[in-house]
Every structure is written in C-alpha cells, then in structure tokens.
Amino acid sequence: MAGFARCLVAAHLLAVAVVAMLGLILPAAAHEIRPAYLQIDQTDARHFNILWKTPLMSGMPLPVVLKLPDSVTHVLEPQERPLPGSILQKRIISAPNDLAGLRIEFVGLQATITDVLVRVNWLDGRQASAIVRPSQPWYVVPAEQSRWSVAFDYLKLGVRHILYGLDHLLFVASLMLIVRNWRVLVKTITAFTIAHSITLGLATFGLVALPGPPVEALVALSILLVAAEAVRMERGEKSLTITWPWVVAFGFGLLHGFGFAGAMTDLGLPRQDLPLALLFFNIGVEIGQLTFIAAILAVAYSARLIFTLGKPVRIAAAYGIGTIAAFWAVERLDAIFFSGGLM
Amino acid sequence: MWLAPQGAHAHGAIEGVGDFYAGLLHPFVVPAELLALLAIGLLIGRSGLAACRLGIPILAGAMAAALASAPAITEAPDMTIALAAAALVSAAIVTTGLRAPRWITACLAMVAGLAVGIDAAPEANSRFAALLNGAATLLGGVALVTIIAALGLRAEKHWQRIGTQVAASWIVASAVLYLALQLVSSTR
Numbered sequence: 099m100a101g102f103a104r105c106l107v108a109a110h111l112l113a114v115a116v117v118a119m120l121g122l123i124l125p126a127a128a129h130e131i132r133p134a135y136l137q138i139d140q141t142d143a144r145h146f147n148i149l150w151k152t153p154l155m156s157g158m159p160l161p162v163v164l165k166l167p168d169s170v171t172h173v174l175e176p177q178e179r180p181l182p183g184s185i186l187q188k189r190i191i192s193a194p195n196d197l198a199g200l201r202i203e204f205v206g207l208q209a210t211i212t213d214v215l216v217r218v219n220w221l222d223g224r225q226a227s228a229i230v231r232p233s234q235p236w237y238v239v240p241a242e243q244s245r246w247s248v249a250f251d252y253l254k255l256g257v258r259h260i261l262y263g264l265d266h267l268l269f270v271a272s273l274m275l276i277v278r279n280w281r282v283l284v285k286t287i288t289a290f291t292i293a294h295s296i297t298l299g300l301a302t303f304g305l306v307a308l309p310g311p312p313v314e315a316l317v318a319l320s321i322l323l324v325a326a327e328a329v330r331m332e333r334g335e336k337s338l339t340i341t342w343p344w345v346v347a348f349g350f351g352l353l354h355g356f357g358f359a360g361a362m363t364d365l366g367l368p369r370q371d372l373p374l375a376l377l378f379f380n381i382g383v384e385i386g387q388l389t390f391i392a393a394i395l396a397v398a399y400s401a402r403l404i405f406t407l408g409k410p411v412r413i414a415a416a417y418g419i420g421t422i423a424a425f426w427a428v429e430r431l432d433a434i435f436f437s438g439g440l441m
Numbered sequence: 442m443w444l445a446p447q448g449a450h451a452h453g454a455i456e457g458v459g460d461f462y463a464g465l466l467h468p469f470v471v472p473a474e475l476l477a478l479l480a481i482g483l484l485i486g487r488s489g490l491a492a493c494r495l496g497i498p499i500l501a502g503a504m505a506a507a508l509a510s511a512p513a514i515t516e517a518p519d520m521t522i523a524l525a526a527a528a529l530v531s532a533a534i535v536t537t538g539l540r541a542p543r544w545i546t547a548c549l550a551m552v553a554g555l556a557v558g559i560d561a562a563p564e565a566n567s568r569f570a571a572l573l574n575g576a577a578t579l580l581g582g583v584a585l586v587t588i589i590a591a592l593g594l595r596a597e598k599h600w601q602r603i604g605t606q607v608a609a610s611w612i613v614a615s616a617v618l619y620l621a622l623q624l625v626s627s628t629r
Binding site for chain 2: 404
C-alpha cells in the first residue's frame, strides 16, 4: 500500500510537470482542441453547398484556407459570418463527377494542431466523412466509404481530444493524488468514465445542453477543489472526497462529459452518424485517458524504485495542480463575466 | 532496414502533433537517440541504486544544458556517431556483465545526455514553442531512462539478468551497424 501511495505521488509530480508545461506556457491550449468543419451537400447534379466552419483560437481566426480544385467553379462566392467561438463561411460551387476523386486542400493546416472534420452528403443518400490531420492537410473525396473507416476516424479524434484536453488530464492526475491503492484507483477512474460517458451521450444527442464557457470554468474549479482536498488529506483531515473519491469522480465526471461533448455538438453532425461516431469517439477518449494513466504510473513506479519522495513533495504536487487550476478558473470566469463569453 | 532510412531524416520534426508531443516523442522516434538512452538506462540500472541516483540527474542535467544552449549553436554538429558510440560502450559493458565504476557510468550518462540534447535541439518557430519542445524532449528522455534503469535494477533473477544481457547485445549489434552505415556513407 505504502509503495503504491509513493508511486502515485511520483505520478503526480510527473503529471504536474507535463500539464504545467502545456498549460502555463500555452494557456490557450488548456481548452479542448476543437476541429474545423467542412460540410459539402449536393443540391443537384452539378451543384454543391459548401459550409466551412473554423474555430477561433484565443479570439483569433484559425490560419487555414480552404482550397478547392481548379475544376470547381463558384456559383456563389464565399460569404463569411462570425459566430460565437467560430467563423462560418458559405459558398455554392459547380463541380464535375459528383466530386469523386477531387482533392480539397487546407492550406496552413500543417502549421496547426487542429483537425478538420469533413462530411460529404450526396443527393442519392451516399455519405462520406473523414478527419483530416495537419500531417496530411488534404482530402480526396471518395466514391464510397465504409462504416469502419468512419468509426476509426472518430476513434482517433477521441484519442487526440483527450490528449490535448489538458484540463481533463489534470483532473485525472488530481484524482490520482487522493487515491491510496489500486482498487480505489480502478473504482475512481471507472466512475469518472461512466459519468462523462453519460453526459457526453446526452449532450451529443441534444437531450441536455449547457453553454460551454460555464462548463469550462466549472471544470477548472473541479480540479482546484480536488487539489485542495489532496492538501487536506496530507494534513490528516477527512472529507467525502478523501473517503470516497469515486463519488466525487462520478459527480465531476458528469461535468467533464459536457466538456468532451463540446467538440462534437459544435459540429452539428447529422443524426444518422451520431451513434457510431459517439461510441468510437468515447472509446478513443478512454484509450487516451488510460494511456495517460498507464504512462504516468509506469514512470512513477520506476522513479519510486530509485528516488525517495516525502510528504513535502506530495503537498507541493497538490499546490502545483491547484495553482494551474486556479489560473484557468480565473481566466475562464473573467471570459464569462467581463468578456461576454456566455454569449 | 530500420536504421538506414531513418538516419536520413533523423531530425525531421513530427508534424501535426504540436510542439509538446513532437518534443516528447523525439527520443523515441530517432533511432540513434533511442539506442543511446536504452543502453544508458540498462547500464545504470545494472550498476545499482547508487549509480541510478547519480546517473539519472547527470543525464537530465546534461540534456537540459545541451537543449538550453541550442539557440546559441549556429550549426549543430551531427551527433549520430557520438550517440551510437555511447550506446555501444554502455551496452557492451552490460553484455559482458562487467561492473563499471560509478564515475564511468556517470561519464557515459553525461555524454549521452549532451549528445541527445544537441541532436534533439528544437527547431520551433518561436521561443515559447522551442522551450516547450525542449522541455518535453527532456521529460521524454529522462522518463525513458528511468523506466529502463528501474527494469535493470529489478532484474535480480538469473533469467532476468540474461534477458538484460541479450537486450544489451542487440543494442551493441544495432550500434555497430549504425556506425558501419555512417562510415560507409561518409566515405562515399
């Protein structure tokens, strides 16, 4: 038991180091990386409506330009409209051969860490979707697409979403700080997983809706609270969080699920793809989360074999997490109350 | 086959994963760095707890110093031979089962740390991005060595010791191959 506790403390130090680097050096990166979205709807044999939605990053537009092939002609030139947190661009094009085989480029995407979700809807009911990554910033429209391909794309989106969702990772790290043994760790992570899956599903299907900015502020406050509880635990005090961490993990997991849902609901995906997309997105989130936990524990277990970590170090780790969370909380509350972030 | 094509783009940035993950993964995807860190980890792990407690901070310090001095280096030297040599010597000590004095393991850790740090010098667009990239490389490299050293420390049973020696012999073979490839390519 004592060995596991020391291992977890080492895990925290590592997690704090990882997240502090990401979170404090690039505060904007504390929010989820929201993908851009390209939707192409066929309206008749040769015409297509194009919807191109790009997220704002710290108030700045994403530096990515949509480049269509030369064989495409514009019937309606691009028209931009600002939305809360994003910019929407619409145009109408005329294109040959159902677009099949045409290459669409996203100029500048390679310099970002943002994905682009592409959906194509043809009049005959065929659909195609894909996630375009910065490493290959183009999309070749297929004639047909398998459902496994769609599922795999969403799986990868889920993994990326959690690995760049630093506040969620820090919450998991802060939970590990108050967990004393393997059994409680498994219970706590399972409770968190079940809870965020529930709200992710409800929010994605549109059954429950919460505005993003307050959810993000509450997520930051949840990390701060768990970090404060960790300090209390080191002082020998008792509380609900310390005694039953899985209860708190479940409660806050419901909140974090709304955060995960943000990336999916923002896209306004067609309903027929939602169950498959949701399932594999969630599996991807779990894979990412478990990878993070496994990596941190592996290093922590190794470090505790070599170095000695005492109580002052545990308290420092909790204060480190709390400081980062407090910074995010103030930043997000400021955005809500003084910058109109709720709109 | 694994070594030859990778050597040509050993310094290529990992695109599309961001500066942090590109830095974190750098020691894992550049074969010469990976070989050197695996070999040093095995060596200090097999040399005992005191060697680990000395070797890991020295490696971390050397890596940090090299990464921090990267902006001052206008033309970074090719560290492939230094990395392969550090890997070769470290892994050969483990393979032969010799007990290296602590100062030797410390020196090898310092050489490997400096070589990895120079080899992985961040090629980022801004100072912040370079800082993030370099810090992540340091974290990834030290984490890898810590895990391998712990595995070496825990290898107490006979078959485990044989296993570490077999792993080290593979590193020796890979490092020799790497050095041979470097020699051939430099004489052409």
